[in-house]
Amino acid sequence: MLVLETVVRIRREYAGGKAIKAIARDLHVSRKVIRKAIRAPEGAFDYRRKVQPLPRIGPFQDRLDVLLEENELRGRRDRLRMTRIHDLLVREGFEGSYDAVRRYAARWKIERRRDVGDGTTAFIPMLFQPGEAYQFDWSHEDVEIAGKPMRVKVAHMRLCASRAVYVRAYPRETQEMLFDAHARGFAFFGGVPRRGIYDNMKTAVTSVFTGKDRVFNRRFLIMADHYMVEPTACSPAAGWEKGQVENQVQTIRGRFFQPRLRFASLEELNGWLEAECRRWAERQAHPEQGDQTVAQMLEMERPALQSMLGPFDGFNESEHGVSGTCLISYDRNRYSVLSTVARRTVQVRAYADRIVVRCGDEVVAEHPRFFGRNRTIYDPWHYLPVLARKPGALRNGAPFQDWELPPALARLRRKLGNGDDADRRFVRVLAAVLTDGLELVEAAVREALATGTASDDLILNILARRREPPRPLTIVTSEDNALRHPPIADCARYDQLRNFHAAA
Template identity: 80%
Template structure:
């Protein structure tokens, strides 16, 4: 290919009357090339090969086209690298180089972009009024929690008018996580928009019909009714219908999650993410109103948002059976419940960070949710009625190993010492918590310890005395002290008595 300077020189010398043969000899070019340079309009001389020979790819061109087409249809995260496509071709007998495959893929992609009959998407810019809508989506990110690499699920919420973003990380992409993300996002924004735009995720949409018709999940509709929002689902595989949050996923991944984040817990990670959302809004200019920041746009939009009166009670309920050891199996872990629920069916309400176990209308257990496997989460107080009947289990019972007792009970146990008899005495005091409150028992223990009597009999006697009803107070007034029949002063009675004694 000739450079522009050479083409200009050829054309200038030819215009001066120099023969083509002499120009070709001086510039060491073929006469054919000189003629093409002379005929080129305005010095443009581009060489285009009519037929591109593909000695290595030729037999595998059809297969490579199929691989490239399938790869283009995948999501951005799941697309194969060119090195992987080259490796797949080599397994089928291809002997060409990686560069040949890469160059062909580049030309193939360029041809598809230029093809007017190809599937080239075109879009229409959208505008939203303040408080009109928000967009929701999930993404999967790689982080390190407590020293362990983990792929987490990140909820993304974006207000369409102000472009304010909210990001929160979860261990899973379940319905209770969805509810929690909405409650926290609306609290972060300071209100609720009128409409929510979603894709067809299973936690929200049960059935997809033709067009925009959808059958939403019942609990999801209850949440939408609570916040007074209108849910709208996108068309299948039409991410551009919620393009703002789709772009947010890529932006947040590059700005927040790269390089890989390292935190001790999800609480620390989410606290940092919320602070980053505020910092980003304070420094990021609004894409359409460049003179203000996203934070200023959010303040202006907040006036148009609906007030959030209370967060939605976002739980997922399921029914479980309680075993003879006061345990239920939930989410591949075992949790303890009160002994009164043994061998009965209970309802488990799973929240994003905790579970609540109910027996009818009574709560018989509440635990922090654990997302690992094969873990036993026990509350020793659930087993107290059983321990009162079997005090020998205090030494080897799994729930009581490493029991973090209140200070007064810990001090009493040290005073009582060790051994079977000491355990029985201590369990007698513990059993009093079932009838008296823990605070009352602790007060009785402290009173006994201050008196120097670390004995179960003394403590139970103090509790019994405190349970007795107090004696009514007697109020004495001067009227009460007045005599009903006041005595009459008669000194003559003494004279009569004296006369009787004298006569005697």
């Protein structure tokens, strides 16, 4: 194929009167090509192959089409890679290269996905009214937390009308994280849209049917009912149906997460991300209303949002058995519970940041959630009823190692010293917490220490005196001792005495 410069030179020399034969001799081009270049309109001279020869694939083209059709019908996780399809053809006698199969498969997919009408894939631009809808999606980003590399799951929310964005990082992509992201996102936006657009994530969709028919997760529907949101799921592998948030994932990744972020904790990272969302909204122009920023459009959209009455109680509940050591296993970690529910079944409510353990209607434990592995999280107060019966466990009991006691109890512990007798005396004081409460016991310990005495008997005596009912201010007499004829005050009798003395 001739380059454009050669075509222009041919046409210029021919216009100058030079013969075709001479031009062909000078440029080493056939006279047929010279004539074609001269006749081409405006120098447009190219060659396009109408039929692509397939010397290797030709005999196997039908078989390759069948393999590609079958592969397209499989689920995403079960689809064969092109290397595997090439290997299957080689076993049947194919001698071509992998690149030939890959190029053919790429052309096959393009032809398959073309629309019937004009042969191109086209989309319709969407327009949303204020307060109408939001879009939600997840992404995976690499950050550095406390000096260690970590891949976090980032929740993305976007209001379709104002284009306001909210992102928050989580260690997992579980349902309780989904609930927490919605609560924080709606609080950030200052209201709740009427419709939510999602993909077919398992934390929201249980079953996918033909078209738009879906069976949503029960807890997800309860959350949607709490916020009065109509959930809508996109078609499988149709990211353009929520194109705003899909585009947001790429934008936020380039603007916020590159280069790699470094923070001391996940909470610090999320605080920075929220501040960046506000900063981005204040500086970014709205794509349709160019004279307004995203922040200004958000202020205009807020009156159209539904009011948020309160955050959804977003937990994921499961049942677990309590061991004899008052521990439950959850998410590859162990948490302590009250010793009163040992060897019983409890309900664990997992939130995004904490674990709440219930036995019936009673809360028997609450811990900050830990996302590592093989760690045991103790609360020493859970073992206090057992410790009251076995004070010797205070020295070597695992829950009591590095126990951060309240200041008054820590001073008492130091003053009592070490040894079995000191442990028993200290446990006697701790056991009083079960009946009197920690606040009253601390006050009694402070009062005893103020006198310079570190005695368990004195502390228990102070608590006992405080438990006694206060003495009445007036003495109540029995009705049997009441006077039948109460005296009547009569000052006139004194006048009689005065008259008696005057007569004398």
